[in-house]
Amino acid sequence: MDEALRAELARRVEADQAMRRAWPTRPGDGAEEDELSRFGAVDEDNTAWLRGVVTEHGWPDSSLVGEAGAHDAWLLAQHADHDPVFQAECLDLLAAAVDSGVASPVDLAYLTDRVRRARGDLQLYGTQFWYGADGLGELQPQPIAEPDGLDERRAAAGLGPFDEYRALMMNSHG
Secondary structure, eight states: OOHHHHHHHHHHHHHHHHHHHHOOSSSSSSSHHHHHHHHHHHHHHHHHHHHHHHHSSSOOOOHHHHHHHHHEEEEEHHHHOOOOHHHHHHHHHHHHHHHHTTTTTHHHHHHHHHHHHTTTTOOOOOOOOOOOOTSSSSSSEEOOOOGGGGHHHHHHHTTTOOHHHHHHHHHHOO
8 A cells, every 4th residue: 555645645635624614504605705716726736636646546546545545535536626527537437446346336426426417417326415506595406317216326336315315414514
């Protein structure tokens, strides 16, 4: 295992999460332009760094950085919304790692939904929520494909029932 790479992933995820903990709970709750710029800079820096890692090592899966490190790499890719082309490349690499047994199907489900929504497609696993297209509504799941098969798809990916997840999202963002 590459301990230095693992440690840098952990450091970057801590910065990512510290920034998100400081983010207003919902759009319009007081984030100033300079804060928004600073927050965006964290994601941009992490994405540029992850791109370099992927170029040098391939996807940082559990064989390279351990399970926690592989999850940290996924989180950086998940938050690379400003670079949807790279985010989609990460999705392909993560899917291959899941197929090889060195990455999490749960992480793959979340990134799948994120990339699909960025493309304007319906999400498959119901992992992505929003405050509506204008950002001013109530928290709700983003549009989901074939809702009747949602819990089966979630179970196949290692996710719990959607109703439980929705309740968790509503309680943590309400």
